[in-house]
Amino acid sequence: VMVWLRRCTHYIFIVVVAVNSTLLTINAGDYIFYTDWAWTSFTVLSISQTLMLAVGATYYLTFTGVPGTATYYGLIMTVYTWVAKGAWFALGYPYDFIVTPIWLPSAMLLDLAYWATKRNKHSLILFGGVLVGMSLPLFNMVNLITVADPLETAFKYPRPTLPPYMTPIEPQVGKFYNSPVALGAGAGAVLSVTFTALGCKLNTWTYRWMAA
Numbered sequence: 001v002m003v004w005l006r007r008c009t010h011y012i013f014i015v016v017v018a019v020n021s022t023l024l025t026i027n028a029g030d031y032i033f034y035t036d037w038a039w040t041s042f043t044v045l046s047i048s049q050t051l052m053l054a055v056g057a058t059y060y061l062t063f064t065g066v067p068g069t070a071t072y073y074g075l076i077m078t079v080y081t082w083v084a085k086g087a088w089f090a091l092g093y094p095y096d097f098i099v100t101p102i103w104l105p106s107a108m109l110l111d112l113a114y115w116a117t118k119r120n121k122h123s124l125i126l127f128g129g130v131l132v133g134m135s136l137p138l139f140n141m142v143n144l145i146t147v148a149d150p151l152e153t154a155f156k157y158p159r160p161t162l163p164p165y166m167t168p169i170e171p172q173v174g175k176f177y178n179s180p181v182a183l184g185a186g187a188g189a190v191l192s193v194t195f196t197a198l199g200c201k202l203n204t205w206t207y208r209w210m211a212a
Contacts, residue, residue, distance in 0.1 A: 002210070009210050014060055018076045021052040031099070031144075039180040042144065046137040046184035047191060053077070053103050054132050054192050057110050058124065058199025063206065067115035074107030096146075097153045102139040106132045110196075121200055129196035133188030141181045 031041035056077075057070035081100050088098045109131040110124070117123035147153075 005210055009206065010063060013063075013206060014073075017056045017059055018073060019080070021056040021077055042137075042141070042180045043184045043187070046140060046180075047187055049101050049103070049140070050106075050133050050136050050188045050192050051195050053106060053136065054110070054129060054195035055199045055202070057107050057132075058128070058196045059202045059206075061110065061114055062121060062124070062200050062203040065119060067111045067119070070107045070110040070114070071104065074103040077103050094153060099140075099143060099147060102143050103136070105139050106136045109135055125193060125196045125200060129193035130189045132196070133190070133192030134185045136188060137181045137184030 031038050031045055053074065057073040060073045061067070061070040063069075078100070085095075085098045085100050089095050110128040113128035113131055114120075114124045117127065
């Protein structure tokens with residue numbers, strides 16, 4: 001009975017964590033819409049993406065104990081957000097304008113850290129966390145610079161959910177304007193260690209709950 005309870009709980013938790021991670025980051029690529037504050041938004045949203053990827057992927061990875069499951073988790077989130085990209089496309093936005101956050105390479109680095117240290121949880125937290133935090137802003141900036149004519153497109157296709165009082169009037173220089181990747185990666189490298197530790201702790205709590 002306990003074996004099946006654990007298995008069922010495992011799959012239920014994976015679905016819940018993956019779906020909620022995606023829902024919380026579904027607009028994480030929307031810094032492109034906030035044209036005047038794009039780099040500031042990029043820095044802040046990089047941290048939110050790092051949080052959801054690191055917590056969810058680490059939880060999944062340590063639950064199964066099998067290197068490769070973090071990448072699988074990243075794939076789940078990627079599929080969900082590509083569906084969301086299709087929804088934006090259906091609203092009339094150009095397909096090459098909608099940014100889909102890139103999680104897979106960072107998730108692969110998490111798996112690599114776990115595998116290379118022979119499934120050492122503490123090494124996963126330290127090395128994996130730093131790797132995810134530093135890599136995610138880099139990959140997403142590459143993603144961002146491939147978008148076609150962001151300034152022109154953003155004003156040609158204003159976001160339907162953006163209220164009139166939030167419509168940009170004149171360009172503002174954000175606080176993090178000069179180096180969004182460096183700031184995102186710097187903050188991510190520190191915070192992601194905590195995020196990864198939280199993923200491990202969630203796993204411990206889940207096992208305790210199931211064993212009760």
